[in-house]
Amino acid sequence: MTRIQKTVFILVALVALVLGLTVNKVLTSKGQADPTELLDAGIVLLPQSRTLPELSLIDQNGQAFAVDQLKDQWSLLFFGYTFCPDICPATLADLRQLRSKLPEETRGNLRVVLVSVDPQRDTPEQLKKYLNYFDADFVGLTGEQDSIQKLANAVSIPYIPADTSEENYTVNHSGNLVILGPDGTQRGFIRAPLNNEKLVQQLPALMAPRS
Template structure:
């Protein structure tokens, strides 16, 4: 595969940034060999310590190693982008054969850790796929992780009541070594995600 430059990766990611809940679907790069945008090596999973949806410690890089990992950042109170993306990823996984499914996982990082505790993440993600991993940590580490992955996050200063969190709508796929491979914009059809997963995982076999 061709290695994407950081500048090109930034431009591709920029199309999906600040989609926010209620935003429009962004389109992928037209010259990508995949349905999504090729971002090979543009981002690396950081070794950030989270708590997963089972209440256990989870190092994003170390505990994701060995599998192709789709990473999405959102929040459980999101009215549209987040539940749609989780449902699409669940459908895409179901289209893969059993052996390919075993090499793939989905990680959901909450951009709203003040409300999304492990118990809530577990209940919410379980409605889509019990195998999905939900992660939460403090605001500082959440935002640092978002920055390292090129995902925008914006919260209102007043978070005393019901509020929304603006966040990038992209899903990033990482290889078993934690290097980015493909980015899917919000609204990418499950069939197209599944095709990309079969291609990427097949090339790595």
């Protein structure tokens, strides 16, 4: 390689570096989420969004709640139950803390939903009483076991329906959260356990409107 070729090569590399840094700065200034930082915060985005099945459940007020009502806001779905001895109260407490630390605009555009995997005991009244302890704005959903199982399967959240004939039974379930976009489709997951410090930094960028 001649001296001129080497000079041209170095100049091209420098220009590419400057352009790369400039583009990164522009994207960052627009608040777009960085995929690496999202993963570090436990946020796993799907390569393609998933459509949820058409189902009807019941909310904590005893009203019919169609799954396609989960639109117009971002939603975090947690599949748990009110008699859970450990994972559920800890996760809901974390979600309460997370919401309190988010910027007002982000907080106002985020819905937290507990989908019961124990419809035998989780009546609407029980859900409402339980969720009010954490945050009165949290939504609770219960319904037929088949409908809940179908929704859980659609968003890849495993749980094993319990033997309800046993006294004080527990339900084995995942602690991951499901991320739904404002269009009502699944965008990804948040892995358990939650890292609120990092989620507070990443969720606003993830949820920011795209120009």
